[in-house]
Amino acid sequence: MSEWAWVALGFSVAYGAMGGYAVWLRHRLSDATRRIEKIR
Amino acid sequence: MRPVPGRLTAVTVVAVAGALVAALTAPPDRLQGNLQRLMYVHVPAAWLAYLSFAITLGASAGWLWKRRASLDRLASASAEVGVFFTGLTIALGSIWGKPVWGVWWTWDPRLVTTAMMFFVYLGYLALRRATLDATVRARRSAVFGVLAFAQIPVVHMSVVWWRAVHQPPTVLKPAAPTIDEWMLAALLANVLAFTLVYVVLLRARIRLAVAEEAYDAAHDGAAGELAGQAITTPDYRKEFPNHV
Numbered sequence: 001m002s003e004w005a006w007v008a009l010g011f012s013v014a015y016g017a018m019g020g021y022a023v024w025l026r027h028r029l030s031d032a033t034r035r036i037e038k039i040r
Numbered sequence: 041m042r043p044v045p046g047r048l049t050a051v052t053v054v055a056v057a058g059a060l061v062a063a064l065t066a067p068p069d070r071l072q073g074n075l076q077r078l079m080y081v082h083v084p085a086a087w088l089a090y091l092s093f094a095i096t097l098g099a100s101a102g103w104l105w106k107r108r109a110s111l112d113r114l115a116s117a118s119a120e121v122g123v124f125f126t127g128l129t130i131a132l133g134s135i136w137g138k139p140v141w142g143v144w145w146t147w148d149p150r151l152v153t154t155a156m157m158f159f160v161y162l163g164y165l166a167l168r169r170a171t172l173d174a175t176v177r178a179r180r181s182a183v184f185g186v187l188a189f190a191q192i193p194v195v196h197m198s199v200v201w202w203r204a205v206h207q208p209p210t211v212l213k214p215a216a217p218t219i220d221e222w223m224l225a226a227l228l229a230n231v232l233a234f235t236l237v238y239v240v241l242l243r244a245r246i247r248l249a250v251a252e253e254a255y256d257a258a259h260d261g262a263a264g265e266l267a268g269q270a271i272t273t274p275d276y277r278k279e280f281p282n283h284v
Contacts, residue, residue, distance in 0.1 A: 001139070003074040010135045011060070014081035017128050018237050025244040032251035039258045 048243070052236040059226075059233035066226035078136040080226055084234035085129040086154075090196070091238065092122025093161065093189055100185030103178055109253075112178040115185050117245035119164050121238060126158040141205060149198040150206035157195050160188050174253075 001009075059080070069076030099115035102108070133151065134144045145151065164184050171177035199208045210219045219227070 003139070006135065006139050007064075007074055007077045010078040010081055010132055011063075013131055013135060014085065014128060015056070017124075017131070018241075021124055022241060022244065025241065025248055029244065029248045029251055032248060032255050036251065036255045036258055039255070 048236075048240060052233070052240050055229075055233040055236050059230040062226040062229040066222050067220060069223075072140060075136065075139055078132060079223075080230045082129060082132040082136055083227060084231045085125050085132055087231055088234050088238050089122050089125040089129055089157070090192055091235070092118045092125055092242075093157075093192055095242075096122060096164075096185045097189040100182040103182045104186070107178075109174075109178070112182070113246050113249040113253075114242075116165075116168055116181065117242055117249055119161055119185065120245055121241045123158065123161045123165060124241070125238070126154065126161065130154060130158065146205055148205045149202040150195070150204055153191065153195040153198045157191055160191060164188060 063077055063080035066077070066080070068074050095118040096115045099111045099118065103111040103115060130151075133154075137146070138144050164181060167184055168177055168181050171180055196209070198204065199206050
């Protein structure tokens, strides 16, 4: 792989992981909120 | 429910875009060429892992002193985000290591101590899930959060104390930073952007912790009502009218 391909891979992993974690947190939060409303 | 304020998210997106431009336009390294640009994501991720666990340390010590639930939430949220950044640091180091060192992984002191840090804080998160009582959980994890931080200086100094493939520190060291000014500026821009991402993730994780506690409280209340009905003494005269 070329140097820029490694750079693209690294940056994609970094920003993809941060975005994915943020989306997962949002999903967990909405799931918890939905479960609370179901009990109440 | 919105996990984070929109203004903070907008500022973070702008900072990340600026940091990305700085990382891709900074001068290439004389020896590594463009591969050195991976430093602009690998090093901020590592610094954020340190910061996360430092916040866990402070909040854990604060909980042992003040016994406030908010400090327990802060400690646990920062530990989870710290584990995320530690895993990211290892993954990005691996992506950088393969083209430069020729291997994805090597038993280098910095890599081994970082992996240990990752697993120790995974243990912190496992300990929290294994303890049901909120006060006991907070006390145990606070003690863990204080003791676990002792390894962070070992991770940072591992490249100085032992012979290592990993390069020694170029910015966080007693002498002046040995790095080009433009590279240092790009690195600091990325550290700032990653720090804002950390704040966004931390706030979202704290809100999740609050929601989970509210769910547990509501769930325990509902379970208590059911249990109360189950143990109510039945009226035998009504249930068995012919019983003598």
